[in-house]
Amino acid sequence: MANLGPGRPRLEQRRRRGTTPRAEILDAAAELFTTKGYANTSTRAVADAVGIRQASLYHHFAAKDDILDALLAETVAGPVELAHKLHAEPEDATTKLYALALFDVRQLRGARWNLGALYLLPELRTERFVAFRRRRDELREHYERLAAESCTAAGQSDDARILPFRLVETVIAIRSDEGSAGEEAERVIPDAIVRIVGHHGAMDTVRAAADAVLDRLSD
Numbered sequence: 001m002a003n004l005g006p007g008r009p010r011l012e013q014r015r016r017r018g019t020t021p022r023a024e025i026l027d028a029a030a031e032l033f034t035t036k037g038y039a040n041t042s043t044r045a046v047a048d049a050v051g052i053r054q055a056s057l058y059h060h061f062a063a064k065d066d067i068l069d070a071l072l073a074e075t076v077a078g079p080v081e082l083a084h085k086l087h088a089e090p091e092d093a094t095t096k097l098y099a100l101a102l103f104d105v106r107q108l109r110g111a112r113w114n115l116g117a118l119y120l121l122p123e124l125r126t127e128r129f130v131a132f133r134r135r136r137d138e139l140r141e142h143y144e145r146l147a148a149e150s151c152t153a154a155g156q157s158d159d160a161r162i163l164p165f166r167l168v169e170t171v172i173a174i175r176s177d178e179g180s181a182g183e184e185a186e187r188v189i190p191d192a193i194v195r196i197v198g199h200h201g202a203m204d205t206v207r208a209a210a211d212a213v214l215d216r217l218s219d
Contacts, residue, residue, distance in 0.1 A: 022060045024050050026074075029067045030113035038068065038121055065128050068118065072132045075115050076139050079104045083142035085217050091209060093149035094199050099210035100146065101168050101190040108171040109181040116172030140165045147197050154198025164193040 028049035032041040043064050047057040061067045082103050086096045108116055118124075124133065147161035167189055174181040190210070191203055199206060 025057055025060055025067065026071060030071055030115055034113045034115065034117055038118065069129060069132060071115055072118060076135050078107055080135060080139050083139065089213055091213055093146045093153060094194050094197065095206055095209040095213065097146040097150055097164060097197065098190045098194050098206050099213050101164060101193050102186060102210055103214060104168045105171055105186050105189050109185055114172060114175040116169060117176050150197035156198045160196045163196055167193055
């Protein structure tokens, strides 16, 4: 029988995705929070879903809020990191905006659980989650900066700067309504975003440039 550590035996063999007990707890919690509801899920239910004792879960997370916070942080960490990297790249703002949107859509679409649906939880408006809200606001500000720069370059008002971030997050609603978001979302949503901010050139050109910068930054 596998062990979690001294005095923390598993109730049964590993059955969750994840290379560590912490990752398994997050996977189980993500499923339960997004399918059963956050308020309706107890730490005992999460522990049972992993196949560990509740005391073992508390070895990794002191409270249910800590699990939610860790899951939410995962949804913005990658895009924020990419946005910082893009800032130092020589490409124009429209290419960077497309690249950021494409990366973000891929992440939201491809995640095993639709964690973005948790953004609407009333608990997120409390002081406990202020750090996450600030991090998500930081990501939104990166979108708005790139969108405003793109609008200026296109010679139009930057009123549309607030839309790209929201359009990317339509993936969350699509998954909630339909169970999944098709691969076409990775083309349709970034395409719509750069059209909104004034790009009227060949779409294949901006797609290729965005793909190239993403490939370079992933090396």
